[in-house]
Amino acid sequence: MPNGYVLFEGDYAMKTTAVNITEKEYLLPGNRTCPGCALSLAYRYILKALEGQVIVTVPASCLTVLHGMYPVTSVTVPCVNTPFATTAASATGLVAGLKALGKEGLTVLAVAGDGGTHDIGIQALSAAAERQTDFLYICYDNEGYMNTGNQRSGSTPLGAISGTTPIVGKQQNQKDIAAIMEAHGIPYVATANASYPLDLYEKVRKAKMIRGTRFIHVFVPCSPGWGFPFSETIKIGRLAVETGWVILYEVEDGVFRLTSASESIAEKSNLKPLREYLVEQGRFKNITEEQIGILQRWVNARWKRCLDRAGDSQS
Amino acid sequence: MNKKIARKADTWILDGNRAAAQGAKLSRVQVIAAYPITPQSPVTERLSEFVEKRELDAQYIAVESEHSALAVCTSASMVGARTFTATSSHGLAYMHEMLHWAAGARLPVVLACVNRAIGAPWNVLNDQQDSVSQRDTGWIQVYARNNQEILDSIIQAYRIAESIYVPVMVCYDGYVLSHTEMPVDVPSQEAVDRFLPRYKPHTILDPANPKNYNLVTLANPRINAEGVLCHGYMELRYLLQEALQNSRETIVKVGQEFGELFGRSYASMFWEDRLDDADVVIVAMGSLAMEAIVAADMLREGGHKVGVLGLRVFRPFPKAELARALEKSRLVVIFDKNISYGLEGATCSEIKSALYGSPARAVIRDFIVGLGGRDVKAREMADAVKRSLLSVNEGDLNREYAEWICAI
Structure with a gap:
């Protein structure tokens, strides 16, 4: 048993704390990775939760950079790098190959950025989910093509400056990838945030024990891409949750549940105005009042939907 | 094993697609991923039928695209499974990125390409533009001339691919072979098992011995954590080229062993028909070369000493072997079912490069034929050879571009 490990199979409901984590x-x-990289933090906890019993597949992304350059790598888990569009297809191949060879007990983990998930990889991902492929897909979302120098993606928010929306900012808002994945009827969908590593850890632990396609959408603020000091990564991630830009939840077999900070914000009804989150970031320097209004209404509507769903689940 | 037993095979009436599916089944493929496309679809249907009937113990993945099909195969191959896919035309073009990836990662995937024209405009009929366009992806390319060769080539493809870790594409003409039935000797599973041992992967993803494959690799060699100098990107590419160069030996050896066991030898990268006394040689690839035999018959009736060379392996290209085979010929007439736009047919360019610097002094003529399923008649081929002979006799030795057999 790994050093410091106290959770048991089937006992993932036990509260994870900074003390009992492996x-x-x-x-x-x-x-x-860059200084203050939220991906680096999130990935650390993801791998801890899977205890190394994993095969990872990774497309072109910041994670490729994190993994290092041949012949040196920064991870101690087996990994295959795969072309951009193929993350979920590669995972399908790993699952099929392991099954064909009768190898059991390993989690096939696909980790891709938002470009690799919302954009170029969505076809393969949607198909793998439809085929009920037995794997865990984690999208780490830094809301743009950060590895290639910050271009807009399907996850870049309305009003954000990027390399390909350089002056007026992006004119469309992001798509809700977790909702899209939920619409596939898969057994587990969750959102997480690198600023709440224990919540992320518990969700990966839970996902590990579920069979079928599992999807976790992890929010990872990007200091160089978003324009905030690298010492502020955790704060930005927290502000995202406190203002409702990110809502921490999980949907297990269709049952919705708010988790962690989002759960307590719902209890206390103390959602902060979105403006507090936006003003901290250079990418929103040219955002208009009208756009802030649109984003705030988008946040409010989604927050209300989540509260309604959380209430429905309890009643 | 008793060779008589191995040679005892059932003769079935099979179209090319069924022959390909039988070849994959007899090769005991473990993971199949494919996406339907005309005229390849029956291959995938037969294979899924084998799996559902439990006649074949394999994972069949009905993917959403050809790009994903090959991505499934490459990753399944990396955990140690024997993989198979099949496609045509646009599907192969869509796989282009993954073709490079499979070869670059040295994964012994086998792919059946049912040759079909490529758009625009839409056309579902046969030519070889699809696979010829993929010649620089690092795959071995084998072209079958009949349905027996399709089945035999797929079984051999695994032996070749798994001994040198290079993927193999087995190509056969859409409709001309894929949907045409002919007698095919189907060997017993026992005999194939003797010929084709289990796949021993060179890379396996395993937490007990974690490795990170296909990482970013710099152009120059680089030192690892133990201080050992490891290959740079350039060295890895050299090794792939070296493997392709040396694969000629493997292909011939495997073809010879196959012949010893099953009575059908493939100990050459091309086959010859009446080359011994020929001063004119027709060269073609795939089923077209069979039509060339009929053309040669006609020409011989008219007193011309004509032979046929059917190119079976396009990559690696059998340069030296071809130069030797064509050494005595005065005229080589090539028929290409493909065109490298702005130049000529690909087979023609390759043969010219093979003959350069060799003792061969043949005049070369290239004809572009059969694109988009245009019927290629033996009579037309014979006429083209006669026209070429006439013009050569009149001193017209070099043509800048290929001639087209079409209405323009």
Whole structure:
């Protein structure tokens, strides 16, 4: 049993704390990510939750950079790099190959960015989910093509400046990838945020024990891409949740549940105005009042839907 | 094993697609991923039928695209499974990125390409533009001339691919072979098992021995954590080229062993018909070369000493072997079911490059034929050879471009 490991199979409901989380590291220090990288933090906890019993497939993305350059790598788990559009198809191949060879007990983990998920990879992902492929797909969302220098993606918010929306900012809002995946009727969909690593850890632990396609959407603020000091990553991630830009929830077999900070915000009804989140970031420097209004209404509507669903689940 | 037993096979009446599916089944493929496209679809239907009937113990993945089909195969191959896919035309073009990836990662995937024209405009009939366009992806390319060769080539493809870790594409003409029935000797499973051992992967993804494959690799060699200098990107590419160069030996050896066991030898990268006394040689690839035999018959009736060379392996290209085979010929007439726009047919370019610097002094003529399923008649081929002979006799030795057999 890994050092410091206290959770047991089937006992994932036990509250994870900073004390009882495994001390074993699968992501080695000194990787190639930028300072203050939220992905680096999230990935560390994802691998801890899977205890190394995993095969990872990764498309072109910041994670490719994190993994290092041949012949040196920063992870101690087996991994295959795969072309941009193929993440979920690659995972399908890993699952099929393991099954054909009678190898059991491994989690096939696909990890892709929002470009690789919302945009170029959505066809393969949707198909893998429709085929009920037994794998865990984690989208780490930094709301743009950050690895290629910050171009707009299907996840970049309305009003955000990027390399390909350089002056007036993006004119469309992001798509709700978790809702899209939920519409596939898969057994587990969750959102998470690198600023809440224990919530992320517990969700990965839970997803690990579910069979079928599991999808976790992880919010990872990007200091160089979004224009905030790299010391502020955790704060930005928290502000995203506190203002409702990100809502932490899980949907297990169709049952919706708010988790972690979002659950307590719902209890206390103390959602902050979205403006507090936007003003901290250079990418929103040219956002108009009208756009802020549109985004606030979008947040309000989604928050209300989540509260309604959470209420429905309880009643 | 007793060779008589191995040679005892059932003769079935099979179209090319069924022959391909039988070849994959006899090769005990473990993961199949495919997407339907005309005229390949019956291959995938037969294979899924084998799996559903439990006649074949394999994972059949009905993917949403050809790009994903090959991505499934490459990743399944990386955990140690024997993989198969089949496609045509646009499907192969859509796979282009993954073709490079499979070869670059040195994965012994086998792919059946049912040759079909490529758009625009839409056309579902046969030519070889699809696979010829993929010649620089690092795959071995084999072209079958009949349905027996389709089945035999797929079984051999796994032996070749898995001994040198290079993927193999087995190509056969859409409709001309894929939907045409002919007698095919189907060997017993026992005999094929003797010929084709289990796949021993060179890379396996396993947490017990974690490795990170296809990482970003710099152009120059780089030192690993133990201080050992490891290959750069350039060295890895050299090794792939070296493998393709050396694969000629493997292909011939495997073809010879196949012949010893099953009575049908493939100990050459091309086949010859009446080359011994020929001063004119017709060259073609796939089923077209069979039509060339009929053309040669006609020409021989008219007193011309004509032979046929049917190109079976297009990559690696059998340069030296071809130069030797064509050494005595005065005129080589090539028929290409493809065109490298702005130049000529691909087979023609390759043969010219094979003959350069060799003792062969043949005049080369290239004819573009049969695009988009245009019927290629033996009579037309014979006429083209006669026209070429006439013009050569009149001193017209070099043509800048290929001639087209069409209405313009």
